[in-house]
Amino acid sequence: MNIPPIYSMARPSRCLGVASILLLSLLATGCGKKTFPQPVSHEPPPRIADLYAQVRSKGVELSWTIPPQMKVTSKESQQLFSVLRSELKWENRNCADCPPPLQQEVQVIDPTFPEPAVISGNKMIWTDTAVSRQHAYRYQVVIRDKQGRPSVFSNPVVARVLAPPALVTGTAAATGPQGIMLQWKPPKTDDQGQALKGDLHFEIERTLNGKTWERVNAVPIKANNFLDQGVAAEQTYEYRVVPVLTFEETAMLGEPSEIVRVRAPEALPPPPPATVWVIPAKGGLEVQWTESEGKVGGYHVYRREGKEITRLTAAPIQKPPYLDHSARPNTVYYYAVSSVGPQPDHREGLLSKWAEIRSILFE
Known part of the structure; x- marks a missing residue:
């Protein structure tokens, strides 16, 4: 029997079709759904860089x-x-x-x-x-x-x-027009009565609720006094002073001093917000902050670009957030917030810490 020429011409295509069916059947069999290989993604391992x-x-x-x-x-x-x-x-x-x-x-x-x-x-x-x-x-x-x-x-x-420094003595606190002034007598020996080895400085700790102590000073204090301006009017605070001896980059902390208690005067401006952060938002940059302690009449928002500082609020705003519409894209900005008192003169307190952000394109 003669094979028609058309069959011999179509044979390669038929073989290819059969092979394709076999391949698909192999992919369809087995446990689970077969798909194309996916790239393996590895989460970076945990690291400790600040011991x-x-x-x-x-x-x-x-x-x-x-x-x-x-x-x-x-x-x-x-x-x-x-x-x-x-x-x-x-x-x-x-x-x-x-x-x-x-x-x-x-x-x-x-x-x-x-x-x-x-x-x-x-x-x-x-x-x-x-x-x-x-x-x-x-x-x-x-x-x-x-x-x-x-x-x-x-x-x-x-x-x-080494032996840590001895106790601080004579701790006292007094109120003033600028805040609460602390004074103390520095130790002259370590807790074993020996001469101090290293550089002596102090840390000031404060609590409002009697449970959580926070450090007040941003930098080490080498004097025997400190003015705390970050307090709210008519609030009662407790303070203690911690002596710190630094020897070859190691800090030796002594025991805290006796606690002194003092009530802030009524005329003080409120303290700045403890935390300020900035997030991109539609139409600008949104400045957020934690509200200050005590009685507050509002807040002012500041922006720093390079060395230039601009107050963005013409009048105090009552609550966060604040939307900065004038921020330019692809520019690094720093933001800070101050609190003002509830009195008619809106006496302004200190600035908060600056929060940094690089602006992006907005819609």
């Missing part, structure tokens, strides 16, 4: 920011913090070229159940009490899984342990 050490009377206090990938939940943690320590020879405590001594694991911390460590905000804080004075220690924190496999090491820190 910090300071010395208190109970030992060396370590603190670091908890990576966002290790956000604390009610479930069991899949990753742990391992604190490593090595003791340095005192004479080699500043030797950068000396080989690092053997590290030992001194504490394992589960972010879900951190005891004996504590969590404050987004910080993990742990104190190493097994240390001796006139000794130096090198610390690192490593993130590891449940099987003990390390992933990332933190920055190393060195703590030089």
Whole structure:
């Protein structure tokens, strides 16, 4: 029997069609739905880049920011913090070229159940009490899984342990037209009665509710007095002074002084907002802030571009947010907010900290 010529010409196409059907049937079989390969996306591993050490009377206090990938939940943690320590020879405590001594694991911390460590905000804080004075220690924190496999090491820190300064005495507080003035007598020795080794300065801590203490001074204070202008009128505050001795980049914190209590005068302008932030919005940049303590008559918003500072509000506005319509795209701006008093003269207080943002194109 002769095969028609048309069959022989169409044979390659038929074979291709059969092969296509077989390929599709193979893709359609098996468990699950078959699709084209997808690129593998890896979340960056958690990192610790701000390990910090300071010395208190109970030992060396370590603190670091908890990576966002290790956000604390009610479930069991899949990753742990391992604190490593090595003791340095005192004479080699500043030797950068000396080989690092053997590290030992001194504490394992589960972010879900951190005891004996504590969590404050987004910080993990742990104190190493097994240390001796006139000794130096090198610390690192490593993130590891449940099987003990390390992933990332933190920055190393060195703590030089000396006796902290003795108590501050004679702490007193008085009100004035500008705020609350604190005075104290600085210690002349450490808590063992020996001469101080290092540079002495002070930190001022304040509380309004008697529970949460916050540091008031932005920079170290070397004088024996401090004017706190960030207080609200007719509010009662408690203060304490903490002596700090710095020796070769290690801070030794003494015990806080006796607490003094004082009521702010009525004529004071309100303190600035504690937090200011800026977000892109339709038509401009939206300035947000936390409302100030005490009686407030409104707020003024300021913008800084380079060295030029402009007040954007002609009159005080009552509440956040404020929308800056005049911001130009692709420009770096800084914003700050002040509070004004409820009196008719709208006495203005101090500026808040500046918040930075780069503007983008708006619709």
